[in-house]
Amino acid sequence: MNIGESIFQAFDSVRTNKLRTFLTLLSISIGVFAIIGAGSLVDSINGSVFSEMEALGRNSFFIYRVPALNMGHNWRKYRKRKPITYSVLKELKKNMTLAEFVTAQGYSFGTTIEYGENETDPDVGLIGADENFFTAQNVSINKGRPFTQEDIDYNRSFAVIGNDIVVKLFPNIDPIAKKIKIKNHSYTVIGVLESKGAVLGESQDNRVIIPLTEFLKYYASLWEYDLFITIKSQDYESLNDAIDESIGIMRSVRNLKPWQENDFEVETNESLTEQFASFTDFLSYFGAFSGIIALIAAGVGIMNIMLVSVKERTREIGIRKAVGAKRRWILTQFIIEAITLCQIGGLIGIIMGIVASAFFGSLMSIKLVLPYSWVIFSIIICTLLGIIFGAYPAWKAAKLDPIDALRYE
Amino acid sequence: MELKEENRNGTTLIEIEHIAKIYRMGTEYVHALRDITLQINKNDYLAIMGPSGSGKSTLMNIIGCLDTPTKGKYLFKEMDVSEMTDNDLASIRNKEIGFVFQTFNLLSRSTSLKNVELPLIYGGFGASARHEKAMKAMENVGLGDRVNHKPNELSGGQRQRVAVARALVTEPSIILADEPTGNLDSKTGLEIMNLFNELWKAGNTIIVVTHEEEVARFAKRIIKLRDGLIEHDSVNHHQRALTEEAQP
Numbered sequence: 145m146n147i148g149e150s151i152f153q154a155f156d157s158v159r160t161n162k163l164r165t166f167l168t169l170l171s172i173s174i175g176v177f178a179i180i181g182a183g184s185l186v187d188s189i190n191g192s193v194f195s196e197m198e199a200l201g202r203n204s205f206f207i208y209r210v211p212a213l214n215m216g217h218n219w220r221k222y223r224k225r226k227p228i229t230y231s232v233l234k235e236l237k238k239n240m241t242l243a244e245f246v247t248a249q250g251y252s253f254g255t256t257i258e259y260g261e262n263e264t265d266p267d268v269g270l271i272g273a274d275e276n277f278f279t280a281q282n283v284s285i286n287k288g289r290p291f292t293q294e295d296i297d298y299n300r301s302f303a304v305i306g307n308d309i310v311v312k313l314f315p316n317i318d319p320i321a322k323k324i325k326i327k328n329h330s331y332t333v334i335g336v337l338e339s340k341g342a343v344l345g346e347s348q349d350n351r352v353i354i355p356l357t358e359f360l361k362y363y364a365s366l367w368e369y370d371l372f373i374t375i376k377s378q379d380y381e382s383l384n385d386a387i388d389e390s391i392g393i394m395r396s397v398r399n400l401k402p403w404q405e406n407d408f409e410v411e412t413n414e415s416l417t418e419q420f421a422s423f424t425d426f427l428s429y430f431g432a433f434s435g436i437i438a439l440i441a442a443g444v445g446i447m448n449i450m451l452v453s454v455k456e457r458t459r460e461i462g463i464r465k466a467v468g469a470k471r472r473w474i475l476t477q478f479i480i481e482a483i484t485l486c487q488i489g490g491l492i493g494i495i496m497g498i499v500a501s502a503f504f505g506s507l508m509s510i511k512l513v514l515p516y517s518w519v520i521f522s523i524i525i526c527t528l529l530g531i532i533f534g535a536y537p538a539w540k541a542a543k544l545d546p547i548d549a550l551r552y553e
Numbered sequence: 554m555e556l557k558e559e560n561r562n563g564t565t566l567i568e569i570e571h572i573a574k575i576y577r578m579g580t581e582y583v584h585a586l587r588d589i590t591l592q593i594n595k596n597d598y599l600a601i602m603g604p605s606g607s608g609k610s611t612l613m614n615i616i617g618c619l620d621t622p623t624k625g626k627y628l629f630k631e632m633d634v635s636e637m638t639d640n641d642l643a644s645i646r647n648k649e650i651g652f653v654f655q656t657f658n659l660l661s662r663s664t665s666l667k668n669v670e671l672p673l674i675y676g677g678f679g680a681s682a683r684h685e686k687a688m689k690a691m692e693n694v695g696l697g698d699r700v701n702h703k704p705n706e707l708s709g710g711q712r713q714r715v716a717v718a719r720a721l722v723t724e725p726s727i728i729l730a731d732e733p734t735g736n737l738d739s740k741t742g743l744e745i746m747n748l749f750n751e752l753w754k755a756g757n758t759i760i761v762v763t764h765e766e767e768v769a770r771f772a773k774r775i776i777k778l779r780d781g782l783i784e785h786d787s788v789n790h791h792q793r794a795l796t797e798e799a800q801p
């Protein structure tokens with residue numbers, strides 16, 4: 145079968161019917177873009193949020209200022225709430241009796257680390273952590289030591305670095321007690337993390353940890369300034385008691401009168417995970433649905449282009465039939481052409497989708513996860529689109545009478 | 554009746570019995586062919602003549618399995634064509650018939666070599682066999698040095714020779730040419746007829762539809778059609794033979 149020729153022909157029809165083909169390919173691209181964009185974003189959220197939530201286990205809960213998935217209403221009420229500051233975190237730590245630990249952290253992606261003349265690529269994850277971070281995240285130290293509470297309280301310029309940073313900046317030197325620079329602030333390396341290798345092609349060692357207080361001072365983006373506090377109760381049975389205890393402490397720290405509502409949110413890991421899951425499900429279904437609508441519209445366009453192409457090439461079809469092309473050859477040729485057209489549009493959409501989700505991911509400080517399954521889904525959808533909407537024009541071409549086709553002017 | 558004798562020797566290629574082709578135009582019927590009975594043997598060189606509208610092309614298309622008769626019987630190598638499916642017809646066209654058209658009918662976007670390869674693609678030949686056969690056919694028609702030219706980069710005569718190469722490449726049982734010189738000047742037309750002459754001498758069976766006495770003179774046998782009937786079928790005693798003579 146002459147697939148190459150059919151593919152070439154598809155490119156040719158892009159060239160000869162520029163505007164119409166462009167518009168159709170655009171709508172395919174938009175459709176695929178919606179699918180990939182939503183899929184990629186969802187996968188990225190799942191990757192960074194869920195893995196963390198799951199790691200914490202069932203007996204964790206969170207305290208934060210405004211609902212994570214606030215869909216617009218009550219915005220005014222939430223906006224007036226006081227921020228949850230580092231001192232709130234300290235009060236909780238001091239007064240909680242039913243907690244295994246109380247912790248909070250901040251993330252910022254895409255930082256450059258310097259040491260002497262050398263510097264890393266601007267892709268290092270910067271984490272602001274307290275002394276409980278290492279237990280809560282199950283991160284162990286390979287060399288040196290983790291932070292202590294004093295390091296955090298006194299805002300010491302210390303850093304614990306991941307193995308990628310060691311490889312990059314300290315190839316043959318012991319990094320401990322060396323001074324690294326982040327955005328003109330200087331930090332003394334006090335520890336090196338145990339190497340965790342890569343997950344899904346993403347290195348887990350390309351990070352630097354500094355005290356949370358220091359992080360909040362210099363690196364937190366606006367909405368990260370509010371702490372998202374994680375508390376783990378000693379066991380699942382005491383979870384509710386621990387929640388009650390924390391609410392009591394929060395109310396007194398924030399001077400709430402008995403008749404006033406809580407001016408913060410408390411949510412367990414389980415329920416928050418569920419909320420996130422339903423949100424991300426919604427997002428991916430919404431993306432897939434609107435994408436498919438756009439693709440169906442595009443399919444009609446593809447059909448139109450193919451019908452025009454069949455008409456313009458009637459003589460060619462006649463020639464092919466005259467020299468012995470069977471119906472199914474002509475059918476396959478035109479269907480391959482339709483599929484190729486769809487794939488061109490799809491490829492553009494995939495690229496657009498990945499670029500856009502990378503952009504939004506970086507806005508939301510989430511690492512991009514390449515949505516392989518959505519890419520494959522899009523390729524399959526584009527193929528189906530070509531087959532479904534190419535079928536009718538291809539069938540029209542295939543059943544042309546050779547004499548009529550040859551005589552066509 | 555020398556033709557009948559040859560038939561008994563088993564060299565009959567085509568047997569057409571009482572064929573008619575009727576087109577319906579609204580309420581009118583057009584009898585393109587009324588009642589044609591015809592036998593064509595291996596290595597025949599037949600010219601079909603007749604006024605415009607007499608049914609020459611219609612007959613040619615039926616012989617070439619591009620079209621099917623409304624009535625009558627058509628046996629190609631003793632196979633009943635009137636009973637065949639579309640796929641069978643395509644397969645006969647591919648393997649048994651080489652068509653040469655007045656308007657060349659080449660794929661304008663493909664090189665001449667690709668054009669010649671086209672029937673081989675549908676015949677299921679692999680790329681290297683295709684290339685080899687197509688090259689040979691192009692050399693046969695004297696265009697070995699024009700294989701990478703596209704039709705619009707060739708002269709009319711060269712285009713028609715590419716079309717002849719395409720017709721030859723599958724080594725068909727018969728070559729059909731519908732006014733092959735109609736779009737060429739007389740000198741180039743003569744070149745093409747020369748080519749047919751050589752093919753005929755090499756053992757090919759050839760049918761040419763033409764208006765021109767000049768062209769028909771090359772044939773061994775001449776049929777005259779009028780109003781969808783054979784008016785005249787005779788051996789051409791003035792067959793203009795040879796390449797030497799044809800050369801300017």
Ligand SMILES: Nc1ncnc2c1ncn2[C@@H]1O[C@H](COP(=O)(O)OP(=O)(O)OP(=O)(O)O)[C@@H](O)[C@H]1O
Nearest residue numbers: 576578583584585604605606607608609610611612
């Ligand atoms: N598809 C068709 N529909 C209706 N009538 C047709 C069709 N094809 C041919 N005819 C008619 O059949 C008759 C024979 O046509 P044909 O093309 O065979 O003539 P011809 O001898 O080849 O003429 P010319 O020398 O002009 O090429 C003509 O009257 C023509 O109008």
Ligand SMILES: [Mg+2]
Nearest residue numbers: 609610611731
């Ligand atoms: Mg004609």
